[in-house]
Structure formats: structure tokens, C-alpha cells
Amino acid sequence: MQTLAPGACKRLASQTVRGFTLFELLVVIVVLSVAAGLIVVRGTPGDGTYLQADAQKLSQLLRIAQQESILKSKDIRFVADSQGYAFQEFTGSRWVPVSTEPMLRPRAWDNGPFKVSLVYEGAANQYLTLQSTPGLARQAVVLERNQTQVVLQSQASGLFVVSKPQQRPQAGGMS
Template sequence: MNLAPLHAPAPRAWRRPRGFSLIELMVVMVIVGIATAAISLSVAPDPARELRRDARELARRLAAAQNEVRVDGRVIAWEADADGYRFSRGTWRPQPGSTIPTVTTLGALDRFERDDVLGPVAWRAGPVEVVPSRPVLLTAEPMGAPWQLALRHADATVVIVRDPSGAYLLR
């Protein structure tokens, strides 16, 4: 009588290999590396995209400031530096012999420190050069001379144009 168990282990030659081969592991690692590189390239910030976003936001805020001027009647000045920009409301007059405005002594400036729309804003793109660098005065005139602002960061440039009708366009 044979007392061998009914489920005896199969001979070694018939067993299925366990685990992955080195080639299979290498293929998986290459695929994971390519996927990681693609994701990291798509996540990296594009300075031109951030500058366009800053320009769209600025155009929206300039239009809001223009509407505020039409309601209130007082001039609002927009001024920028490399770190950001701000709006100021007050009584402005041109300095003799210069196109840069100065404040009269009729009162203090309202700098909109607590205003969500006209409060100070930092550039998202990083340091931005604004051309022309002088302050822009927004008046209650419904029609005005067209003007433009160029925003530059790294190799990217976006131009905001105000047409005679008061509309703001990006180029």
C-alpha cells in the first residue's frame, strides 16, 4: 500500500517561476520614469502663462477702477514697481514740466488698503518690468486717448491696451 499524500509537491521542473524577471522590472522602471518626467514638465510654472494671468487680472482691475472713478468723480492713479501694483485715489495735478502726477494738498490719498478689488497686488509671475513706468491716471472722461502698458518678465511680454472707448485689450 502506498502512503504518499494525495497532493504531493510537483517536481521542480514543473513549478511556475515566482516573482518578476530583471527585464520586466527594468521595463516598469522606464515607464514610471517617463511618466514622472511628463508630469513634472507639465506642472512646472510657465512664466509667460503667469504673466498673461497677471495682465488679465490687471485689465479687470483697471476697468473696475475706471468704473469707480465714474461713480465717485475723483481721479484714481495706478502705479507699479517690480513687486506689484497699487491704486490711489485723490486729487491729482500734473507737475510743471513733467508728465508724472503729484498730489495736491487738498487731502490724503486713499490707497484702498482694505479693498478686495483695488487693494495692493503682488505680481504672480515674479519681478515684472512695466513700461512706461510712470503712474497712469484714470479719469471720469468716457472717451480718452488710447494708451498701453507693456508687462515684461523674463523673455515674455504682454501688452495691455486701452482703446478710446475705455475697453482694455491684451496683446
């Protein structure tokens, strides 16, 4: 009983089985490793990317706080430190976290910690006030990490516009 077609054995015997050499495999592995390394280096976000992501989110929250201030006809203030931030309203005789709008709950920075500076009319301040009449005060939030900074600057409309990440000059440089 035949299990193979006639002549099949001759073809198998005459063909040489050839694979990859160890050197060829090593070259392919090295090329793939270099390519993967380049992708990881180019795809890794830097400080500017982290700062800008948190600044964009904060810009939206400041807009919500501004609208809440207008709707309630009361001032809401924004306080921040290196670990996070909060929105507060004046109730009774003290400032308390905003409780009527869940989006304005106290939060930690998503990509922090950052150095945070709050600027009111060109001077450093401990908080920013989001007034029920937008655009009256020039305010800014400066987020900084490793000499890279992003600035959220208030506009006449009450919106906070986010700048592109910039490298801050190092102190003590040569003149």
C-alpha cells in the same frame, strides 16, 4: 481530518510560481520615469503663462477702478513697480490709496517680480490715470520677464485687453 480537497497538494506542487525578473522591473521603472519627466516638462508653466495670469487679473482690477472713477466722478491713478501695484485717488491735496473699494487695495504681483512699463499716449509714464470719462487716452501696461512680454492695451470702451505673450527681440542681435 482533511483540510484540503483531494488532489490540491498535487496541483500546488505542479504549478511553478513565477514572478518578474529584476530586468523586467527595471525596464518598467525606466519607462515610468521617462513618462513622468515628459509630463512635468510639458506641464510646467513658463514666463508667458505667469505674465498672462497676472495681466488678466490686472485687466479686471483696472476695469473696477475705471467704474469706481466714473461712479465717484474723480480720477483714479494706477502705479506699479516690479514688486506690485496700487490704485490711488486724489484726496485733499495728495494722492492716497483707494480705501472705499477693497478690490483696489495695494497688491504684490502673484507671479512676480516683473519689469513693468506704463505707457500714456505712446510715452513712458510713472502712472496711468483712469479718468471718469473712459476711452479718451491711449494707455498700456507692459509686463516683462526674461524677454517675454504681455501688453494690456486700453480700448475706447475703457477696457484693457490683454495680448498673447510674445518674445521680445534681444538687444544687440545680428542685423
